[in-house]
Amino acid sequence: MPAAETAPARRSPAFAKRRLPALAGAFLALSVGTAILPGAAIAKGPASLADLAEQVTDAVVNISASTTVETRGRTLPQLPPGTPFEDLFEDFFNRRQGDQPRAPRRSNSLGSGFIIDASGIVVTNNHVIGDANDIQVILHDGRKLKAEIVGKDSKTDIAVLRVKPDTDRPLKAVPLGDSDKMRPGDWVIAIGNPFGLGGSVSAGIVSARGRNIESGPYDNYIQTDAAINKGNSGGPLFNMDGEVIGINTAILSPTGGSVGIGFAVPTATAAPVIEQLRQYGETRRGWLGVRIQNVDDTTAEALGLKGGARGALIAGVDEKGPAKAAGFEVGDVIVKFNGIDVKSSSDLPRIVAATPVGKTVDVITVRKGQEQNRPVTLGRLEDNDKAQPAALNRPQPEADVTRQALGLNLSGLSDEVRRRFNIKDGVKGVVVTRVDPNSTAADKRIQPGDIIVEVGQEPVNSPTDVTRRIDQIKKEGRKSALLLVSNAQGEVRFVALSLE
Incomplete structure (x- = not known):
């Protein structure tokens, strides 16, 4: 997860880190006096959280995960990076020592978790257990129970464990609540194992919902200012009713400690994965x-989409996917899926992923300004993670001519141009040979070697087609033109260019 620093899991000899590069280091604040206006209301928290903490603490556990790796051979002396003697030293030690066994290397991590079923079901973060081959769940009373992995999911960073409780000492479980009911400003408490200290309680509020920290395809985090540190990962975030509404997963911090910006996977995302x-x-x-x-x-x-920017624009359709069979096309905008509004492209993967495999749902799309309903029966994602978009099948271009439009020099796809820009045989369209650095096209990162496949959702095969289509769009009173642009390998994207 490159976007933020995890709150793991203290690791030996080092712990995993996740950061938000654009923001890390920016959170240096000065404490200043704040004037309070006469009569201004001052928010007051609950008088005490002790009863709530006592109610749920027994269900919060510490997770100790150990990984033992067998190693062979001798450790080479530390050499400067890139030294010309590195191969010489390696050859010398290998010939002299042979492939001798060495003591197994062991790494440990400490994190948090919580019990959701008294039969012994424990939830934590996937990054807390990693590839551990020895996992122990440490209860609040100090008991240690060996755990087995029921399942784990790296995309949402969730893992489910199972322990066998003592028959005479039943486990305490906590329920999952509805994270969608939480609002910014609602009080929450976090309980976990920060820095290996054991059960610690911190309190705060929901700072924001729906945070995307670019850690995975289904980012939808709850942001909280409750103190979350390394070792809190996998621990619960509770509402005031003692229900788990989030799984503490990551922190944003330039120092490695809590600065009041923590992130939890909401139960709305976690619950179906856990199930x-x-x-x-x-x-x-x-x-x-x-x-x-x-x-x-x-x-x-450019698309004539009423209501402004919304939905998810289809830039590629898998030839073997459900969307292809249902009649979806490149350029369609999905605005509603199974009755749920798609406000932005980041919404769609979460909504689709949460829909049962094999279910037929109604999908509302906009094509050339007109809404259409397209029923589609979903496939299963994991079977198709590496599926590629369909290869474009366009007519061959006209003879090579050169024109200028929208700050772009355009050329037909001759054999010479194809070799010059190393363009794959299956890619068709009009080649960009030069980009005016002061143009909108340059701002949108169009570059020489890109291929314009469509203008205004109509195929183009020559520079003449491009200029003719742009003139038509201008006559229609449109202020922008939508281009379907491919790179040399055939991967396409939509780019809207202003005509003013």
Whole structure:
């Protein structure tokens, strides 16, 4: 997860880190006096959280995960990077020592978790257990129970464990609540194992919902200012009713400690994953078979999308996917899926993934300004993770001519041009040979070697087609033109360029 620093799991000799590069280091604040206006209301928290903490603490556990790796051979002396003697030293030690066994290397991590079923079902973060081959669950009273992995999911960073409780000492479980009911400003408490200290309680509020920290395809985090540190990962975030509404997963911090910005996987995301892991030992997510991109205001105008920027723009359709069979096309905008509004492209993967495999749902799309309902029966994502968008099948271009439009020099796809830009045989369209650095096209990162496949959702095969289509769009009173642009390998994206 490159986006944020995890709150793991203290590791030996080092712990995993996740950061938000654009934001890390920016959170240096000065404490200043704040004037309080006469009569201003001052928010007051609950008088005490002790009763709530006492109610749920027994269900919160510490997780100790150990990984033992067999190693062979001798450790080479530390040499400067890139030294020319590195191969010489390696050859010398290998010949002299042979492939001698060495003591196994062992690494440990400490994290948190919580019991959701008194039969022994424990939830934590996937990154807390990693590839551990020895996992222990440490209860609040100090008991240690050996755990087995029921299932884990790296995409949502969730793992489900099972322990066998003592018959005469039953386990305490906590319920999952509805994270969708939480609002910014609602009080929460976090309980976990920060820095290996054991059960610690911290309190705060929900700072925000729906945070995308670019850690995975289903980011939808709850942000909280309750203190979360390394070792809190996998621990619960409770509402005031003692229900788990989030799984503490990551922190944003330039120092490695809590600065009041922590992130928890909401139960709305976690609950179906937990249920699938318990039932199948793996996830079974719905799969539509499209590649999508976001819709900005310029793109919305070019598409004639009423209501402004919204939905997920289809930039590729898998030939073997459900969307292809249902009649979806590149350029369609998905605005509603199974009765749920798709506000942005980041919404669609979460909604589709949460839909049962094999279910037929109604999907509302916008094509050339007109809404259409397309029923589609979902496939299974995990079977198709590496599926590629369909190869484009366009007519051959006209003879090579060169024209200029929208700050672009354009050329037909001759054999010479194809060799010059190393363009794959299956890619068809009009080649960009030069980009005016002061143009909107340059701002949108169009570059020489890109291929314009469509203009205004109509195929183009020559520079003449491009200029003719742009003139038509201008006559229609449109202020922007939507281009389908491919790279040399055939991967396409939509780019909206202003005509003003």
